[in-house]
Amino acid sequence: MSNKGWNRREFLWGVSQSALTLAVLGRTSQQVIASTKKPTSVLVLGAGLSGLYTALLLEAKGVSVTVLEARDRIGGRVHTLDDLPGKPEAGAISFGKKYQRLLDLTERLKLSLEEAQPFEKELLLHIRGESITAQNWAQSTANKLTENERNIIPPRLLVHYLQKNNPLKNSTAWTDPKHSDLDISFEKYLRSKGASDEAIRLMEPTYITNGLDTTSALWSLGHARKFQDYFGKPIHIKGGNSRLVEKMAAALKSPVKTNKVVASIKSSKTGVEVNCKDDSRFKANYAVVTLPFSVLREVEIAPALPEKQAEAVQELSYTAVTKIYLKVLQPFWEKDDYPPMTWTDSPLQRIIPIRDNAEKVTNLICWVNGKNAQMLDTMSTKELSQFFNFEIKKIRPAMVNNVDIIKLVSWGKDPYAKGAYSYFAPGQISRFRDAMAQPWGRIHFAGEHTAIASPGMESALESAERVAKEIFTAIG
Ligand SMILES: Cc1cc2nc3c(=O)[nH]c(=O)nc-3n(C[C@H](O)[C@H](O)[C@H](O)COP(=O)(O)OP(=O)(O)OC[C@H]3O[C@@H](n4cnc5c(N)ncnc54)[C@H](O)[C@@H]3O)c2cc1C
Numbered sequence: 001m002s003n004k005g006w007n008r009r010e011f012l013w014g015v016s017q018s019a020l021t022l023a024v025l026g027r028t029s030q031q032v033i034a035s036t037k038k039p040t041s042v043l044v045l046g047a048g049l050s051g052l053y054t055a056l057l058l059e060a061k062g063v064s065v066t067v068l069e070a071r072d073r074i075g076g077r078v079h080t081l082d083d084l085p086g087k088p089e090a091g092a093i094s095f096g097k098k099y100q101r102l103l104d105l106t107e108r109l110k111l112s113l114e115e116a117q118p119f120e121k122e123l124l125l126h127i128r129g130e131s132i133t134a135q136n137w138a139q140s141t142a143n144k145l146t147e148n149e150r151n152i153i154p155p156r157l158l159v160h161y162l163q164k165n166n167p168l169k170n171s172t173a174w175t176d177p178k179h180s181d182l183d184i185s186f187e188k189y190l191r192s193k194g195a196s197d198e199a200i201r202l203m204e205p206t207y208i209t210n211g212l213d214t215t216s217a218l219w220s221l222g223h224a225r226k227f228q229d230y231f232g233k234p235i236h237i238k239g240g241n242s243r244l245v246e247k248m249a250a251a252l253k254s255p256v257k258t259n260k261v262v263a264s265i266k267s268s269k270t271g272v273e274v275n276c277k278d279d280s281r282f283k284a285n286y287a288v289v290t291l292p293f294s295v296l297r298e299v300e301i302a303p304a305l306p307e308k309q310a311e312a313v314q315e316l317s318y319t320a321v322t323k324i325y326l327k328v329l330q331p332f333w334e335k336d337d338y339p340p341m342t343w344t345d346s347p348l349q350r351i352i353p354i355r356d357n358a359e360k361v362t363n364l365i366c367w368v369n370g371k372n373a374q375m376l377d378t379m380s381t382k383e384l385s386q387f388f389n390f391e392i393k394k395i396r397p398a399m400v401n402n403v404d405i406i407k408l409v410s411w412g413k414d415p416y417a418k419g420a421y422s423y424f425a426p427g428q429i430s431r432f433r434d435a436m437a438q439p440w441g442r443i444h445f446a447g448e449h450t451a452i453a454s455p456g457m458e459s460a461l462e463s464a465e466r467v468a469k470e471i472f473t474a475i476g
Helices: 010-014 018-027 030-034 049-060 102-106 134-139 155-162 177-182 186-192 195-202 217-229 243-248 308-314 332-336 372-376 380-397 428-432 458-475
Strands: 041-047 062-070 113-115 123-129 130-133 235-236 262-267 272-276 282-285 286-290 300-302 321-327 342-344 350-355 361-369 403-410 443-445
Touching: 018 030, 030 262, 041 049, 041 272, 049 102, 062 282, 102 243, 102 458, 130 134, 155 195, 177 217, 177 342, 177 428, 186 195, 186 217, 217 428, 235 282, 262 286, 272 286, 282 458, 286 458, 308 428, 361 372, 372 403, 380 403, 443 458
Parallel strands: 041 062, 041 286, 123 342, 262 300, 286 443
Antiparallel strands: 113 235, 123 130, 262 272, 272 282, 321 361, 321 403, 342 350, 350 361
């Protein structure tokens, strides 16, 4: 996992001089191939951000790369819904000015950035069956928080507890064994910092995991530190984040092979063999696996992974996220005179407006995380639609008949993601962190779940750089 002997700038300079630039500027790729010491081939499994960036980095040094992707589209958890008004994102939405790798890539690929929609300042709270404006929250009878907490609106409680006195001073500190005493239940940690039962109840549903009790406090603090260090004003790629992965794929010498669902990976002394569900077979000197562990656990790996790594593949947690995209038929907020955004302690959790550049609401997303998302995932589309209408009648009657469900996206049910983001349960950082991304024979591992320092999309790119260095070292 270390970057010993590598200077990131030199490494990227190598890239800027070769595949990306050549492909993007249309120069011949022969010069790149000429720089290879020995002919080496690599199978990259998965065409998400980490797989595509790995492939570009390897091609830049003359490695012959084949990318295998299960879906009929590239990008994985970067997916702009081009078929919906306003082109909302199904996956990654925004990033910050310190996502250096992502910013370098967008510059090289001549993509434009623009400010992403900021978080809504005004919102309607619907708590314990009552509708309350944020301004009236502190005095509301539905507010059962303690004296120390009652001035904080429920969506800000987590920020309050996570950013106040975060013991992790930088974005890699969560991997330092000196903090392993924090690898305990996040709920227990929050209680030790004074969080009341009611604060726990309100924080639980919308947190970015499936439960406060089943999440490591160390992971949560590390995640909070990374976001604090990396984010700032949210930005995104003009026209949608899928434009980035599309351009990355187009810059590859060999097109991504889509509809290739990897079923088994074998590593031997001389190379790797990958078999896909359509019975196609691919051989190369090395494989880079970027599949989320939630999916990799169904792929046969031979020889079997070492015990701890195998446990990590089986047990790493992934957050269920279900998004219900809504078309606005009538501006219902003009009827009830509340802001368009709703935050509630009932199962629909958050209904967030999507705005165009003129701030006009184009549509809405009902964004549900964790256990509530898992509950929605058990429903048929018809049942979910009935449940949604039943719930909005209670939380926002003005919405009834004034919004229409136009799309459902469930990352939990997605067969090639099985969750939106990885996270560690209590005790898992100490058990798995060092073992989980170790190369096994000729199989190497990348993907957001294997990164250390950076969050979100940047973490996928961080992992690609690390794995490309591993392969270059292995080639010699
Ligand atoms: C709802 C949501 C919101 C997010 N918001 C943000 C945000 O605002 N900012 C941010 O920075 N990040 C955000 N992220 C996180 C970001 O999208 C991910 O960290 C990043 O895209 C992960 O890239 P990856 O390459 O590691 O994984 P993936 O993108 O999942 O790539 C893995 C690839 O492997 C493929 N695959 C799976 N199984 C197989 C198989 N058997 N055979 C072959 N291929 C297979 C998949 O189809 C996929 O293309 C969000 C993610 C989600 C889901």
